[in-house]
Amino acid sequence: MAEMILGLPKEELFCSGHTSCSGCGPALAMRYALKAAGKNTVVVHATGCMEVVSSAYPLSAWKVPWIHGTFENAPAIASGIERAFKSKGKKVNILAIGGDGATFDIGLGALSGMIERGHKVCYICYDNEAYMNTGKQRSSASPLFANTTTTPFGKKIHGKLEPKKPLPFIVAAHGVKYVATASIANPQDFYNKVKKGLAIDGPSFIHVFAPCQFGWKFPTDKTIEITGQAIKSCVAPIYEIENGILKLNKVDNKIKIDNYLNMQGRYKHLNKEEVFQLQQFVDDRWKFLTELETKGKVFDVVQ
Amino acid sequence: MDTHIVERLAEYVDNGELNSELIYAESEHSMFSAAAGASAAGARSFTASSSQGLALGFEVLGMISGMRLPVVAAIANRALSSPINIWNDHSDTMSVKDMGWIQLYVESAQESFDTMVQAFKIAEETLIPVMVCLDGFTLSHVTEPLELENVSSFVGKYRGKYVLDPKKPLLMGPVATPDSYMEIKELQQKDMLDSKNVVKKIHNEYKKKYKRGYGDGLIETYNLKGKKKALILMGSAVGTARVVSDEEKDFGVIKLKCFRPFPEEELKKVCKDVKEIAVIDRSLSFGQDSAVYTEVKKCLPNKKISGFVAGLGGRDITRKTIKDAVNQIGKEGQIWLK
C-alpha cells in the first residue's frame, strides 16, 4: 500500500522544481490530479501556464509520459492516443489538461468532438479565469467585472462586461456520464472526482477552480484562503453531474462576496452598485443550482 | 477533395480488408491532431485533406514534424479561398512547403497508390511526416485501371521510435528556449536534407519488387536525352506534357516528384546538357515569382529559364498551354498562361 497523507498518496508525479510562481493554484491542481491518476497515465497538455512551467527542455516535472501539442488540440491528440491504445489492448489512464482559455475558448470545438466520439479520456480544465501565460488577457471564463489586461478598468470598460460561460453545463448537455467541479482547497474531493472521472467508460470532464495570484493580484500565501472564500460565498459552486443528476456540495453559513472581492486586486475598481450586481448574480446562480438539484435527472445521458 | 479517400478507407475497414481504427474528427485541425496522438501512442497513422482543410490544419503540420511523428497524409491539391473555388491547383500544399513535411507530387492514380505505400516506409525510417500530393479531381476523382499489390510485406510492421508508454515516461512537445531551439531545428533540417536518400532508396526497393518506378523517386524525365529545351512541372499536367513532347519533339519533360526536400543535385545532373527551361507553377507566391520557378532558378543559375503560371483554380492545362510555355522561353517576368 502506498504511503498516504490525508487520503492522498504521498508520492509526487508532478514534481517540485517546475517554474510556476509561488502560491500558484493550478500547480496544486496538477499535483492532486496526478496523485489520483497514478503512474499508469499519459498526460496530454494544452498550451498554457502549467505546460510552460513544467516542460522546459531538457527538464521535466512529469513522472508520467506527457505530450503537448497546441493551445486547442489536447482533446484531439488524446482521442488519437485513446484509439491507438484501445486497438493495442493497452489499458492506460488518459488525462487531458487545459487551462480555461484552452478549454472555454479555443479548444471548445475539439473538446466537443472528443466527447461526442465517446473517447475514454478524463479532461481536466484548471480555471484561473484568464489567459495567464500570455499576461492575463480575458477569456470567456473570466468572471463579470474582473479586470484583465484586455478588460481594463477605464471609462467605457469597467472590467469584463460579460459573465462567465457556463461550461460544465455545456459539457453535460453532450450527454456524458460524468461532469464535476472541484477546487484546490479541497484536495480529497478533487482527488476522488479525478478517480471517478477516470473510471468512467467514456469521456468525463472536471472543472477545477484554481486561483492565480499573479493575475488576480493577491499575496502568494492567500491562495487557499481565497479559494475557501470563493466556495463559502458560492462564487465557485462545487457539484457533480452524474448520469444527468446534479449533486451540489452544501455550503453552511453562506457568506457575502465582499471579503472574496476585497482580497483581490482585479476587483479593486468595483463601485458599490457593481458589488451589488455581482452579489445578485452569484445568488441567482446558486438559487438556480439548488433548485436544479431537487429536479432529479436534468441532463439526458446518451453515452 | 479527400472525401473519396476516406470513404473508401471506411469501406476497407468495414469489410475487414484493413485492420484499423477510424476516428471521425470534427475538423481538420483535430484530424491532424488525432493522427498525431495515435502516432505518438505507437500506431501507424494516416489522414487525408485538401485546400481549406489543410489550411486549417497548418498549425498542426508543424507540430507533427517538430515532434518527429511519422504521420502520412494524402492531400488532394485544390485552390484556396477567396474566392472559394473547389478545383485543382497547388496553392494548398505549396503554402505548407516549409512545415517540415516531405512532399511528393504524383502524376497518376497508379503513382498515387505506389507512392502512398512508400510514404509509410519513408516516414518511419526518417521520422519525418510525408505528404503525398495528388491533383484534386484530376487524380482524386478519377477512374483508372490500377495494378494493386498486397503491400503488407513491403511496408512491414510499424517502426515508430518514440512512444508514449507509462513504463518509459518521456516528454513530447516541450518548451525549447533560445538556448536549445536552434539546435533542435538544425537537426531537423539536416535530417530533412538527408531524407532524399531514403526517398530514393525506398522507391528503388519498391521498383525492384513490383516492377514499377518513377525516375529515381525524386525526379523523372521524359524524352530529355539530347534535348536543349526542357519543361519542368509537377503533378497530373506532366501527362499532357509527355504527349506534347512526343508530338513536338523539340523539348524534354522533367517531372519534379519530390519538392521537399528539393532534389538540387539530381536536378543539376539531369539538366547538364539542357540550355533552356520553362517552369510551370500551379500556385502563386503573392509579391514574388512562384515557388517552383524560384527554386529551379536558384538551382540552375546559368541556364535560360522562364517562369509560367497556369492551371489555377481548376483551369485546364492543355496541349496549347504546354506549347505556349515552351515557345516563350526567354521571356522575362512572370508569364500567365490562361
Ligand SMILES: Cc1ncc(C[n+]2csc(CCOP(=O)(O)OP(=O)(O)O)c2C)c(N)n1
Ligand atoms: C493558437 C494559439 N493562439 C495563441 C497562443 C498563445 N497562447 C499561449 S498560452 C495562451 C493562454 C493560455 O490560457 P489558459 O488556457 O487560460 O491557460 P493559463 O495560461 O491561464 O494557465 C495563449 C493565448 C497559442 N499558443 N496558440
Ligand code: SF4
Ligand atoms: S501566472 Fe498564475 S497560473 Fe501561471 S504560474 Fe503564475 S500563479 Fe500559476
Ligand SMILES: [Mg+2]
Ligand atoms: Mg487561464
